[in-house]
Amino acid sequence: MSTLLRRGTPLTSTGIVLVLLVLSLVVGFVLTAVEGRNFLSSGNISALLTGISILGFIAIGQTLVILVGSLDLSVPYVVSLVSVLAAGTMAGEDGNVLPAVLLALAVAAAIGLVNGAIVAYLGVHGFIATLGTGLVISGYLATNYQGSHGSAPRSFRLVGATQVGPVPVSTLILLGCAVLVVLMLRRTRTGHHLYAVGGNREVARLSGIRTSVPVLVAHTLSSVLAALAGLLLLARLSVGSPTIGSQGDYDLMSIAAVVLGGTVLAGGKGNVVGTLAGVAIFSVLDNVMGVMGVSAFLQDVVRGLVIVVAVAVYARREIDRRPARFERPTGLDAALQEAK
């Protein structure tokens, strides 16, 4: 890796993430083989893909929010809220699935809209705004729900259980969402504005962009995608749980996956493909360490190290690749300044 960088190959940070992913796949294959298991068995592949899907939905939404220069710390509570709301509405009846899903998505969209409005119109940093709304939801959950709640009918549980070959349906839905979001970012005006506002809000405003729209869109989509993750969790567990989101640490882990995927935390730079690769790297790490019998606690240690090291590599590249005109003033510039 580092020799590649020193030679100055024009690798984008998405390129690095993909290299990293391939590397972790190879290491995973070797280590799993050492343990006498087949990494590429269809069972293991579907386990890997299943591991990707929940965090994947949340991380795609988080990518949008981070790209626009904000953060979303409320996702775990949205996941929990959706899981109990949908489970309560379904109450085990097949006929209730559609209303429950629509209700869950509507509630999530409303939460995202509120997040976006606080960030865009009240000028509150996304960190505080979503920490606040997250706390508000967590208080509501703690007051009104104790233990598991409601139940999902069999037809809904099939979403979590069905597979096409070794590929779970949930992964296909995830990929569908990813494609839609990529199209939104690359092909629509809002997508381009999202990058512009994330890069520099003031410059975007002076260029005539209505800066509140991309912020609202990003936060709303982030909450809706978190709701999809919550619904998927409900399909797998078949009961709603008010703590399922905070147990998964989805807020911080999704931010870590986004940054691991090469998106700049300050916003304006990055993409969804990198994020998915970042999530996949986490999934491979978990899978391999699980096979090797590494304790769950040490897995956190490894994750922490991987995140910091990976981001350090990107940060180094960002410094190197910056065009000359953004460097410190050269002798000529200084002379010109003097002459004025």
Place this chain on the structure above:
Amino acid sequence: MTTSTQLLDRAGRAPLADHHRSLGGRAAAALATPGGAVYVLVLLLLVATIAANPNFGDPGVVIRFLGRTAPIAIAAIGQYYVIVSGEFDLSMGAVVAAQVVMAGNLIGQDDSRILPVMVLMLAVGVLIGVLNGLGTTLLGVPSFIVTLGMMLALGGLVDHLTGGAATGNPADTFREIGRGGIQDVPVVDVIPYPLLILLVLGALASWSMRRPFGRSLVAAGDNADAARVSGSSLWWLKTRAFIISSLSATVAGILLVGYAGVHPSVGQGYEFTAITAVVLGGVLLGGGRGWVLSAAAGAVALELLFVLLTALGVESTWRATVQGLIIIAAVAVAGRAWQRGRRPRRTSPSSRHLTHHQPTPGTTTGDN
């Protein structure tokens, strides 16, 4: 600039008019900023709490409350340094847990070990701060990620070593630091040690923010590039901020052993509570604005709010909701107020034009 009293700025005011007022005038102006308003908030909450629960008016009860609040206030003071320099420290909770577990397992029932282990704990605190600081400054990784990585790594390590369960029990002499106090004081009955430690650290913090270190730290948080070209060593400034932050988490950990005992979950969520307290104290997230003692006052306000909610008979599960609403409101108001204080007061264009003064010879106007 001997003629400075005659110079008027564009808004027609004498330069730095705020500093020409009387002491009372300046105090009133300070209370109108977010950093000052938190003291008013504390006072209002105190009055409301006493109204809801007259027992709270007893000085002894108040002083015990302050003693209980000391650990989070100390953590908020530490977090302030990092936030005012434009960074985050998410590793605080993991540091608290690590220190609590270390104290529990290394001190045991042996009083003679207390001092060496405390020195070791402080050394570990410094080491973590240095790692966070260097990761942020030299590696160029956003502090959010560095300290998130530290939180995962350190938390995982602590959980791994303890198996996630309570282990060890330090000597009672050590626990006295957190829960003891000077007994038989008139009026207030007892002065808890944590409160004394908070007062000493608060005084030290206030002093340090008036030193070149503190001034440069705020400057670095406001505009890192400007601070760098004015000759500040950014990496050393910010690394010191991280060291102070993890040291304060260490002290909070030492105090918490007395209250909460030894369990790897003791520090859980401490980083977010500390950040909330700092932000409630009117400190601008992103750096460059805010006072250190206001951060501590923010912690007191937050804890008072919880006491008030309990006194009002609100279910404890609603705490989080109220906390969330309060911080959003506080930051929304504070952000506007700091912004207003930054700009020269708006005047009508015509009056501005009339008082527009000629540049003094020898002064660069910087037109472009």
